[in-house]
Amino acid sequence: xxxxxxxxxxxxxxxxxxxxxxxxxxxxxxxxxxxxxxxxxxxxxxxxxxxxxxxxxxxxxxxxxxxxxxxxxxxxxxxxxxxxxxxxxxxxxxxxxxxxxxxxxxxxxxxxxxxxxxxxxxxxxxxxxxxxxxxxxxxxxxxxxxxxxxxxxxxxxxxxxxxxxxxxxxx
Numbered sequence: 001x002x003x004x005x006x007x008x009x010x011x012x013x014x015x016x017x018x019x020x021x022x023x024x025x026x027x028x029x030x031x032x033x034x035x036x037x038x039x040x041x042x043x044x045x046x047x048x049x050x051x052x053x054x055x056x057x058x059x060x061x062x063x064x065x066x067x068x069x070x071x072x073x074x075x076x077x078x079x080x081x082x083x084x085x086x087x088x089x090x091x092x093x094x095x096x097x098x099x100x101x102x103x104x105x106x107x108x109x110x111x112x113x114x115x116x117x118x119x120x121x122x123x124x125x126x127x128x129x130x131x132x133x134x135x136x137x138x139x140x141x142x143x144x145x146x147x148x149x150x151x152x153x154x155x156x157x158x159x160x161x162x163x164x165x166x167x168x169x170x171x
Contacts, residue, residue, distance in 0.1 A: 001029060009035045009062065015054075016123040018045040018093060019100070030057050037062060044124060045096050046086040051079035100124045103171030114139060125170045133167070 004010055012026040017040055029036040041054035053075055056066070086092070100123075107126050111118045116136065117129040130136045 001034070006035065009037065011037045011039060013039050015039070015041045015044055019097065019123045027057060030059060033059055035059070035062065037066075042083050042086050045093060045100070047096070048079070048082050048086060051082050053079040053083045100171060107169060107171050110140070125168045127166055128169050129165050130167050131165050
């Protein structure tokens with residue numbers, strides 16, 4: 001941030017912020033009056049994806065500019081009620097994080113044992129190089145692994161991209 005010119009707007013997408021054990025304080029840049037927008041969502045750890053609600057934190061000047069492009073009545077009252085309830089429910093947030101942390105650790109342990117390449121994660125999914133998705137799925141089923149029921153086979157592997165063999169497996 002020290003090298004970003006003052007006239008540039010920086011956006012921090014913190015959709016997975018609550019999954020971090022020691023998150024960075026990006027709000028410090030807003031408090032300092034920098035051209036920064038911090039975005040957060042209720043879709044991930046709070047489980048309110050269907051309500052399409054989140055929020056942004058920025059200086060008053062930036063918020064004024066953003067309001068000019070915002071649709072009127074862009075968040076319904078049910079989504080607002082759900083978000084307010086989520087903000088008050090720290091116990092649910094902690095329990096959800098605990099369950100996801102355990103599930104992710106289990107998945108990563110299974111992928112290590114199977115010698116399946118993956119990117120170590122902190123969120124509610126693991127990026128896995130499934131290679132031949134069908135073969136991996138069968139291997140997981142033979143192990144009676146719960147991750148065999150995940151979305152390993154959700155997409156075909158024929159796009160030709162180096163990323164075509166990588167899948168996001170949610171726990």
